[in-house]
Amino acid sequence: MNPESNSIAVDGQEDLIASSKRQRTKVLNHYMNAKEDFLAAWIKAIERIGPDYFECEGIENFKLATDRDQIRPNWDAIEERINVCSIGEGVFIGAVMSFFNGKWGAGICHCFGYHGIGDAANRLDLDELTIIIELMSSHTGW
Numbered sequence: 001m002n003p004e005s006n007s008i009a010v011d012g013q014e015d016l017i018a019s020s021k022r023q024r025t026k027v028l029n030h031y032m033n034a035k036e037d038f039l040a041a042w043i044k045a046i047e048r049i050g051p052d053y054f055e056c057e058g059i060e061n062f063k064l065a066t067d068r069d070q071i072r073p074n075w076d077a078i079e080e081r082i083n084v085c086s087i088g089e090g091v092f093i094g095a096v097m098s099f100f101n102g103k104w105g106a107g108i109c110h111c112f113g114y115h116g117i118g119d120a121a122n123r124l125d126l127d128e129l130t131i132i133i134e135l136m137s138s139h140t141g142w
Contacts, residue, residue, distance in 0.1 A: 034138045035068075041134035042068050045096045048131060053077045068142070073100055078108075087112050091123045092132075099135050100142055 043063060046054050051062050055074050062071045078097065082090050090112040098105025114120045121129060 030138075031140065034140050037138035038135065038140070039065065039068050041131055041138060042071065042099075044131050045135065046071060048128065049093055049096065050081075053081060073097060075104075082108055082111065088123055088125070088128075091120050092128045095120050095124070095128075095132050096135070099139055 043065065046062050053074055054062060054071050056062055056065070057070045057072070059065055059070050065071045078093060082093060085093065091109055091114050094105045094108030094110075094112065094114070095117070096105070097108055109115070109120055112123075114123060117132075120132075124132065
């Protein structure tokens with residue numbers, strides 16, 4: 001085998017290994033911060049929807065939460081709200097609730113005539129889109 005072609009293969013392997021290590025570090029960093037990032041986005045969503053539609057468990061105020069399980073949606077209150085809210089509000093609520101319960105959130109969006117994230121994105125304003133993007137990029141499952 002030609003020594004030059006051998007060194008090319010080794011260099012290519014080294015590039016592949018270095019790239020793999022960078023990707024692994026990127027993924028690990030993402031998951032190390034995902035819980036905190038999701039909670040921060042979840043709190044923004046609560047501020048936008050209204051804290052009256054969420055239940056605080058063991059804390060006085062939703063802003064004091066250290067874990068998303070401390071601030072869960074009040075299912076009945078949300079269901080009442082979607083009966084009287086605007087289409088835009090309903091789509092945002094549905095998109096947010098889908099992170100808590102996918103079928104429920106999708107059902108809410110469907111009630112307003114929106115069947116997927118692309119449909120919903122067309123209905124949301126920039127602040128709402130930003131919140132959804134932050135939730136999506138840090139969601140690791142409820």
